[in-house]
Amino acid sequence: NAGVMQNPRHLVRRRGQEARLRCSPMKGHSHVYWYRQLPEEGLKFMVYLQKENIIDESGMPKERFSAEFPKEGPSILRIQQVVRGDSAAYFCASSATTGTYNEQFFGPGTRLTVL
Amino acid sequence: RKEVEQDPGPFNVPEGATVAFNCTYSNSASQSFFWYRQDCRKEPKLLMSVYSSGNEDGRFTAQLNRASQYISLLIRDSKLSDSATYLCVVSYTRNSGNTPLVFGKGTRLSVIA
Numbered sequence: 302n303a304g305v306m307q308n309p310r311h312l313v314r315r316r317g318q319e320a321r322l323r324c325s326p327m328k329g330h331s332h333v334y335w336y337r338q339l340p341e342e343g344l345k346f347m348v349y350l351q352k353e354n355i356i357d358e359s360g361m362p363k364e365r366f367s368a369e370f371p372k373e374g375p376s377i378l379r380i381q382q383v384v385r386g387d388s389a390a391y392f393c394a395s396s397a398t399t400g401t402y403n404e405q406f407f408g409p410g411t412r413l414t415v416l
Numbered sequence: 417r418k419e420v421e422q423d424p425g426p427f428n429v430p431e432g433a434t435v436a437f438n439c440t441y442s443n444s445a446s447q448s449f450f451w452y453r454q455d456c457r458k459e460p461k462l463l464m465s466v467y468s469s470g471n472e473d474g475r476f477t478a479q480l481n482r483a484s485q486y487i488s489l490l491i492r493d494s495k496l497s498d499s500a501t502y503l504c505v506v507s508y509t510r511n512s513g514n515t516p517l518v519f520g521k522g523t524r525l526s527v528i529a
Contacts, residue, residue, distance in 0.1 A: 401509065
């Protein structure tokens with residue numbers, strides 16, 4: 302029973318390029334969350350999606366960042382025109398339900414380095 | 417003021433010691449409380465949920481004080497394998513129905529032989 306899968310695990314981009322991060326939730330999970338962990342910081346919520354819908358993107362920067370969770374395939378977090386400050390670990394989590402004490406299972410993360 | 421505050425440590429303790437971590441949260445609407453563990457350059461993993469009545473799981477005991485908005489984690493008989501960063505996490509339901517996790521920066525624990 303595969304857990305949450307993310308790829309790539311490591312991604313290096315030059316300033317101005319695009320970064321695409323992929324997340325496949327656990328089997329049977331329809332709720333996907335993206336979090337970002339800057340160096341020496343705690344994880345910060347970015348966006349919450351269900352299939353084909355963005356439910357809450359209040360934690361996502363207004364510019365350059367977008368997310369989707371299509372009917373088929375993984376969830377994608379897209380960062381356009383990356384800057385050095387985007388260098389971070391991006392974690393995806395999935396859950397079977399929402400509500401209090403719903404457990405979110407995390408993927409191994411994608412470490413983005415912007416040169 | 418940060419939503420979830422923790423002492424960053426590091427806590428360096430010998431094997432077999434008892435160690436306690438504390439955490440405070442600022443949002444009184446918080447409904448769910450957790451301790452996660454994060455190993456270096458790995459993803460966070462749920463250690464235990466924290467309930468109002470307090471709960472215990474083997475060597476780990478968690479307490480919640482809603483009035484003081486305070487959460488604690490006690491680790492007894494520390495093992496070398498307990499070395500990690502411990503993340504205090506809270507959650508509340510937003511209007512959208514979303515329950516994002518709000519993480520503290522973590523407390524680093526090193527258990528030494």
